[in-house]
Amino acid sequence: MGRYDLTRADLAGLLAGEPAYRVEQLWAGLARGDGPAAVSSLPRPLRDRLAADPALAPSLAPEAEMAADGGTTVKWRHALGDGRRIETVLMAYPGRATVCVSTQAGCAMGCGFCATGQAGFERNLTTGEVVEQVVRAAAAARAGGRRLSHVVFMGMGEPLANYDRVWAAVERIHGDLGLSARHLTISTVGLVPGIRRLAGEALPVNLAVSLHAADDELRDRLVPVNRRYRLAELLAACERWRQSRNRRLSFEWALIDGVNDRAADADRLAALARPLGAHVNLIPLNPTPGWPTRGSPPAAVAAFRGRLAGAGVNATVRRTRGGAVDAACGQLAAPTMLAAATRRRPD
Ligand code: SAH
Numbered sequence: 159m160g161r162y163d164l165t166r167a168d169l170a171g172l173l174a175g176e177p178a179y180r181v182e183q184l185w186a187g188l189a190r191g192d193g194p195a196a197v198s199s200l201p202r203p204l205r206d207r208l209a210a211d212p213a214l215a216p217s218l219a220p221e222a223e224m225a226a227d228g229g230t231t232v233k234w235r236h237a238l239g240d241g242r243r244i245e246t247v248l249m250a251y252p253g254r255a256t257v258c259v260s261t262q263a264g265c266a267m268g269c270g271f272c273a274t275g276q277a278g279f280e281r282n283l284t285t286g287e288v289v290e291q292v293v294r295a296a297a298a299a300r301a302g303g304r305r306l307s308h309v310v311f312m313g314m315g316e317p318l319a320n321y322d323r324v325w326a327a328v329e330r331i332h333g334d335l336g337l338s339a340r341h342l343t344i345s346t347v348g349l350v351p352g353i354r355r356l357a358g359e360a361l362p363v364n365l366a367v368s369l370h371a372a373d374d375e376l377r378d379r380l381v382p383v384n385r386r387y388r389l390a391e392l393l394a395a396c397e398r399w400r401q402s403r404n405r406r407l408s409f410e411w412a413l414i415d416g417v418n419d420r421a422a423d424a425d426r427l428a429a430l431a432r433p434l435g436a437h438v439n440l441i442p443l444n445p446t447p448g449w450p451t452r453g454s455p456p457a458a459v460a461a462f463r464g465r466l467a468g469a470g471v472n473a474t475v476r477r478t479r480g481g482a483v484d485a486a487c488g489q490l491a492a493p494t495m496l497a498a499a500t501r502r503r504p505d
């Protein structure tokens with residue numbers, strides 16, 4: 159637990175005896191990324207007292223910062239209070255920046271092609287640990303002359319397996335950090351109960367579903383949780399979610415050479431995506447230590463995309479970011495948790 163796990167009421171408790179407006183001053187300072195010692199609107203003796211209060215300590219200790227893509231992609235490895243490690247990636251684009259945050263240390267979903275999945279589950283992150291990743295990334299973006307505008311919950315872990323804390327983080331990122339809910343995207347492997355809950359939330363965040371296969375037989379092999387929530391059930395939950403607020407749905411599809419990049423795969427995907435109005439994000443599979451199959455070559459990626467387009471489905475090929483520092487999709491934890499990874503094969 160750390161400073162971003164505290165509510166306004168908690169801050170009011172720490173500031174008992176002070177004028178009420180001090181709570182807002184401290185709250186706003188923390189949201190800017192300042193530690194208590196740097197909140198200059200507070201009197202010096204109060205700052206000193208707050209800076210020494212363990213309840214206001216940060217949750218994340220930056221251990222390493224690695225840059226790629228000419229400095230426009232930065233990956234941080236953060237140590238948590240209990241010594242576990244997570245990773246956060248900031249991607250800068252002209253005029254804006256997106257941060258990719260972790261929601262768990264490790265992941266229990268076991269997708270074999272993903273470095274986080276290969277390493278296994280450690281624990282859920284707290285709300286404050288998620289929010290602090292965004293606050294730190296926003297400060298880094300500001301220092302580089304950019305504004306952090308987008309947050310994707312696509313780092314380590316499965317956000318909907320840590321629903322309550324992640325949703326509380328969404329509300330804080332929206333309410334206190336001032337990011338538009340429409341610029342927040344939750345990516346899920348397909349946890350149907352979580353998608354149903356999302357459909358009932360007031361904030362209109364985006365939903366990305368990591369599909370990777372459009373038939374149960376192949377999806378069972380690539381995404382083990384498919385054995386629990388079958389495609390038909392998943393797609394029904396997506397439809398309900400979409401109808402609830404007419405929101406934007408996307409499918410993530412990691413293109414794996416000879417596995418899910420054939421014409422028949424594109425046709426099956428198009429048949430699912432079109433009625434849902436879903437946008438498809440194609441990501442050529444990034445290499446990870448524990449998975450033998452490669453990403454699809456560029457010609458196969460282009461052909462797959464063309465086939466989707468021919469069937470009336472929009473698809474974007476996601477430019478791979480951060481490959482040189484293992485910050486690309488599915489590579490988080492590749493170096494740090496390599497020892498824990500077990501070798502898995504598609505069959
Ligand atoms: N657990 C969530 C979010 C984190 S994974 C989910 O699975 O959606 C973020 C995205 O990276 C997912 O779409 C996931 O399928 C994808 N991914 C995982 N490993 C990958 C790899 N090796 N190459 C490309 N994408 C990968």
Ligand code: SF4
Pocket residue numbers: 265266267268269272273274275276313314315316347368
């Ligand atoms: Fe977990 Fe997502 Fe990786 Fe699957 S792809 S193991 S759900 S982080």
